[in-house]
């Protein structure tokens with residue numbers, strides 16, 4: 161099978177904003193995906209962002225970038241962190257949303273019947289990043305099945321290439337191509353096979369934000385929220401975090417948005433702030449969020465006094481840690 165040699169400038173045929181971009185690879189014309197707009201800022205804790213950026217550094221001609229996995233509860237900021245990493249590096253960002261029924265060709269190149277009756281080849285966001293030297297976030301990677309992961313093994317190690325059976329080409333990664341995978345810590349996901357996990361290193365675990373950071377994040381997203389509503393929301397989230405309940409910044413944003421909309425809705429008969437906030441809590445998170453301690457207690461009992469679901473990558477940091485038996 162012929163391999164792709166680089167010379168992007170002459171291979172790129174169209175790249176006007178808004179127009180579809182195509183690239184000729186080994187005689188096959190690929191239609192590229194559009195990069196995503198990078199307006200999202202990362203607020204608060206910089207250390208985790210620095211760790212991500214370190215993974216993507218190349219510090220010697222024999223060095224290769226790493227493709228880390230970013231783990232943490234849903235809504236905690238994993239995708240945002242990855243987006244912020246691409247923004248810091250001033251690279252185009254592509255996001256591939258992984259799902260249980262993602263097929264290898266969805267991840268790579270999909271043939272589409274064109275109007276003329278010919279076949280057009282559409283490069284996925286991942287292959288578009290691979291070819292043009294962008295950043296690709298494989299979002300919620302542990303929703304994806306093993307067959308699709310298997311096709312990525314050579315891309316994620318020193319070979320840095322990927323083979324599309326459908327288009328009959330081997331695509332070599334541009335030297336600026338960077339990748340990371342986000343993984344949710346919830347039960348509704350696949351086990352990612354070990355040989356893939358060993359290529360997705362290191363694990364960057366995103367914990368709950370500190371109080372002042374969480375307040376700054378809420379204020380960034382809802383700058384028009386009154387201070388007392390922000391405080392109510394942050395106090396609630398921080399209490400939930402202390403009890404290791406999975407309510408997240410995203411929940412806080414939705415809660416606050418709904419409460420403020422209810423307050424603004426009918427100036428003639430306004431709800432009180434407390435009423436609006438309480439209603440939002442119930443509508444966004446359900447009645448059980450009214451009593452966090454009771455909820456934490458019930459969860460703990462249901463799990464047989466086990467700690468709440470632990471993070472991927474946390475496995476070696478508990479009492480039975482074979483590397484540190486003294487812990």
Ligand SMILES: Nc1ncnc2c1ncn2[C@@H]1O[C@H](COP(=O)(O)OP(=O)(O)O)[C@@H](O)[C@H]1O
Pocket residue numbers: 200201202203204205232233234235236237238239240241342377380381409410413
């Ligand atoms: N550090 C942060 N800076 C800015 N926004 C944040 C931060 N953490 C979380 N958010 C916001 O919280 C919401 C959920 O974040 P997201 O990255 O989608 O979470 P996840 O990918 O972990 O499910 C988004 O609206 C995001 O912008």
Ligand SMILES: [Mg+2]
Pocket residue numbers: 235238239240299300342
């Ligand atoms: Mg996400």
